[in-house]
Amino acid sequence: xxxxxxxxxxxxxxxxxxxxxxxxxxxxxxxxxxxxxxxxxxxxxxxxxxxxxxxxxxxxxxxxxxxxxxxxxxxxxxxxxxxxxxxxxxxxxxxxxxxxxxxxxxxxxxxxxxxxxxxxxxxxxxxxxxxxxxxxxxxxxxxxxxxxxxxxxxxxxxxxxxxxxxxxxxxxxxxxxxxxxxxxxxxxxxxxxxxxxxxxxxxxxxxxxxxxxxxxxxxxxxxxxxxxxxxxxxxxxxxxxxx
Numbered sequence: 001x002x003x004x005x006x007x008x009x010x011x012x013x014x015x016x017x018x019x020x021x022x023x024x025x026x027x028x029x030x031x032x033x034x035x036x037x038x039x040x041x042x043x044x045x046x047x048x049x050x051x052x053x054x055x056x057x058x059x060x061x062x063x064x065x066x067x068x069x070x071x072x073x074x075x076x077x078x079x080x081x082x083x084x085x086x087x088x089x090x091x092x093x094x095x096x097x098x099x100x101x102x103x104x105x106x107x108x109x110x111x112x113x114x115x116x117x118x119x120x121x122x123x124x125x126x127x128x129x130x131x132x133x134x135x136x137x138x139x140x141x142x143x144x145x146x147x148x149x150x151x152x153x154x155x156x157x158x159x160x161x162x163x164x165x166x167x168x169x170x171x172x173x174x175x176x177x178x179x180x181x182x183x184x185x186x187x188x189x190x191x192x193x194x195x196x197x198x199x200x201x202x203x204x205x206x207x208x209x210x211x212x213x214x215x216x217x218x219x220x221x222x223x224x225x226x227x228x229x230x231x232x233x234x235x236x237x238x239x240x241x242x243x
Contacts, residue, residue: 014094020090024089025089027071027089028084028085031096033076034142035139038057045057059074066084112148210225
C-alpha cells in the first residue's frame with residue numbers, strides 16, 4: 001500500500017492534505033518536478049475514487065488551464081501557484097528533498113523494503129552519512145534510484161554534476177549549502193571571519209579537485225583554473241595542499 005513517508009513538515013502537511021480531501025473540492029499541488037506532486041494526486045484519487053488514474057489531474061502552466069476539467073491541479077511555477085491557490089478548496093506546496101533531509105533515512109528504509117533491493121550497503125553509519133551529506137539538488141525519485149539500483153548507487157554523488165551546473169546558477173548552488181556551513185564552523189568561530197572562511201573552504205576544495213583531475217600536474221591544473229602556476233603554488237601552500 002502506498003503511503004506518505006517522512007517526519008518533515010512537508011510530509012506531515014501531505015498527510016493532512018490527503019486526510020481532508022473530498023470529492024466536492026478542487027485541489028492544487030505545487031512543487032518542483034520530482035517532489036511528489038503526481039504521487040500525492042494519485043493518493044487523493046485512490047482515496048476518493050478507488051483508482052490512481054491520472055485522468056483527473058490537470059497540469060497548470062497558465063491561468064487558462066483552470067477551465068479544464070479536473071479536480072486536482074499540479075503546478076511547478078511558484079508565482080502561478082500563489083496566484084491560483086486562493087480560489088482552490090485547499091492547496092499545498094511540496095518542498096524538495098534538499099530542504100527536508102530529515103526524511104532521507106526513513107525514505108531509504110522504505111525504498112529498500114518496497115523494492116527488495118540489497119540493504120547491506122546502506123545499513124552502516126558511513127553509508128547513511130554519505131546520503132545525508134549529499135545535498136540532493138533534485139528529488140525523491142533520485143534518492144529511490146540511488147538506493148535501489150546499482151546504476152544509481154554508482155552515480156552518487158557526482159555523476160549528475162554536469163546536469164546540476166547546467167540547471168542551477170552558481171548562486172543557487174552556494175545558497176543551498178551556505179545554511180549548513182554556519183553549523184559546520186562551530187560556536188567558537190568569530191562570525192566576522194565567516195566570509196573569508198567560506199571563500200577559502202570553497203577554493204581549497206576546488207584546487208584539490210582540479211589537481212586530482214590533472215593527475216597532480218601543477219602546470220595543467222594552473223591552466224585548467226586559468227591562473228599562473230606561481231599563484232597556484234602560493235594557494236597550495238596557504239591551504240596546506242600536498243601534491
